[in-house]
Structure formats: C-alpha cells, structure tokens
Amino acid sequence: MLKEPTSETATIVNKRVSDPLPVRVVLIGLMLLFFIGFIFLPLGLVFAQAFQKGWAFYLESITESYAIESVKLTLTTVAIVVPLNAFFGVTAAWAITKFNFAGKAALKTLLDLPFAVSPVIAGLIFVLLVGSRTPFGSWLGEHGLKIIFSTPGIVIATLFVTFPFVVRELIPLMEAQGRDEEEAALTLGARGWQIFGKITLPNISAGLLYGMILCGARSIGEFGAVSVVSGHIRGQTNTIPLHVEILYSEYNFAASFAVASILVFLALLTVTLKVAMEKQFQKNSFHHQDLTWV
Numbered sequence: 022m023l024k025e026p027t028s029e030t031a032t033i034v035n036k037r038v039s040d041p042l043p044v045r046v047v048l049i050g051l052m053l054l055f056f057i058g059f060i061f062l063p064l065g066l067v068f069a070q071a072f073q074k075g076w077a078f079y080l081e082s083i084t085e086s087y088a089i090e091s092v093k094l095t096l097t098t099v100a101i102v103v104p105l106n107a108f109f110g111v112t113a114a115w116a117i118t119k120f121n122f123a124g125k126a127a128l129k130t131l132l133d134l135p136f137a138v139s140p141v142i143a144g145l146i147f148v149l150l151v152g153s154r155t156p157f158g159s160w161l162g163e164h165g166l167k168i169i170f171s172t173p174g175i176v177i178a179t180l181f182v183t184f185p186f187v188v189r190e191l192i193p194l195m196e197a198q199g200r201d202e203e204e205a206a207l208t209l210g211a212r213g214w215q216i217f218g219k220i221t222l223p224n225i226s227a228g229l230l231y232g233m234i235l236c237g238a239r240s241i242g243e244f245g246a247v248s249v250v251s252g253h254i255r256g257q258t259n260t261i262p263l264h265v266e267i268l269y270s271e272y273n274f275a276a277s278f279a280v281a282s283i284l285v286f287l288a289l290l291t292v293t294l295k296v297a298m299e300k301q302f303q304k305n306s307f308h309h310q311d312l313t314w315v
Contacts, residue, residue, distance in 0.1 A: 070278035082279035091264035099240045110187025118195040144249025170252035178246035190232035227302045
C-alpha cells in the first residue's frame, strides 16, 4: 500500500514564490519581450515573406525538384548522422565514465573541439584531408570513391560538428549514476551486454534521446561545414540551408523564405518531440518516486 508523503515534504513542494510582485512582473515581461523579439517575430516574418506571392507560388517553391532534392539530402544526412553519433557518443561516454586510463582528461577536453573550431574551418580541414588534389583523396578517386562535393563529405562534416551533443549529455549523467549497479550485476554473473542492455541503457535513455534530438536539430540546420564540402551543386549536394542561400542570393526572396519555412516546420517538430519526451520521462520519474513511498 502506498504511503502519503510527509507534511514537511508537502510544505516544501507547495511553497509559494516569495519574490515581490514587481520583480515577478519585470522578469516575466523581459522573458516575453525576448520571445517576441527573437523568436515569434522572426518566425512570423519568415511565413509572411513565404506567402508574399500567394499560396500557389509557395507550393510551387517547396515542391520544385531542387527543393525536394535538398529536403531528401538533409533528411538522409540526419538519418545517417544521428544513429552514428548515438553509437559513438555512448561508446565514448562509457569508456570515459567506466574506465580509468592515461589521457582521460585530454580526451574529455578534445570532445569539445567541434564546439571550439569554426564549422567553416572544419569543412576546410576535410577538403585538405580527402579533397581530390590530396594524395588520399586522389587514391579514393581512383577507386571510385568521391568524398568532397558529394553526400559522404556532407555526412562526415555534419558528423564532426554534431559529435559532442550526445556524448556531452551522457557523461555527466553516467558520472552521477556511478558504477554500483553495474558492479552488482557483474558480481551476480551478468555479462557485459546484459549489463548494458538491462541496466546502463535504461538509466541513460533520457539523456541519450535528448542528445539525439539536439544532434538532429543541428544536422538539419548546419551550414558552414556543409557549405565548404558540398560544392553547391543544385539537385545533388545542396541541403535545405544551402538551397535557401542560393535562392536568396538570386534575389528570389519569396521562394527562399518558402523553403526556409520547411526548416521552421522541422524545428517546431523537433521542439514538440523534445517536449513530449520530457513529459514522458517526467511522468515515469513521478511514478518511480511514488513507488519509493511504499
């Protein structure tokens, strides 16, 4: 039978905010001004410009062949990058949090390298490494493998700039959880994959999904690194952001904003998925807390 929480706990939970009313009004007002000025107003302008020439022109802009190919390439890149980053992120976080080895601190520092390096510089690095004029790139070309100015180059560049999102979500979470449960399972005879599948993975699932959502969102909107390695070949190597830039540079403003609205829809979908995930895990957390009162 479930026991009710103590009165002291209820008092802490139900404690009212003691900040003065003017302070709360100012803080809430500043927050609303920020959202209006930096989120709602820009989004409204995007759709206003997108529908400037009417609904028919909008549909024509987002359904023409180049736009469709840019959407396909963007979603293909996300479908490849997110699972790979999830795998690499879990592997790196597992190695860093579960084992002690020389160079561990340096490795944790290097994980933030994609955040410190400009995406444009990252793209240039890959051009210098696997471009057609480099020894390795020319060798790949002789064997029919093209990296730069093709889909593999876009995937690699996106993979580099989005790598920290998953691993940086998992490391603090796994460090906070410690190794007690895994060690207990190991003493009871569980094997490595059993420990990972039944103990580690359920414990990190919230952080893993959140990191994957962030990784996917960044993959969709990545511009700098992809711009360098893509070659801007219409219908082949242009993602949605690159296609928007080309349309805008051609002074086709209504079409560029129409295609940009696809990015807005994908961003809203990402936010909705994130909120739904948070509510689900919050619900599961409350259920777990209720069971602790038994």
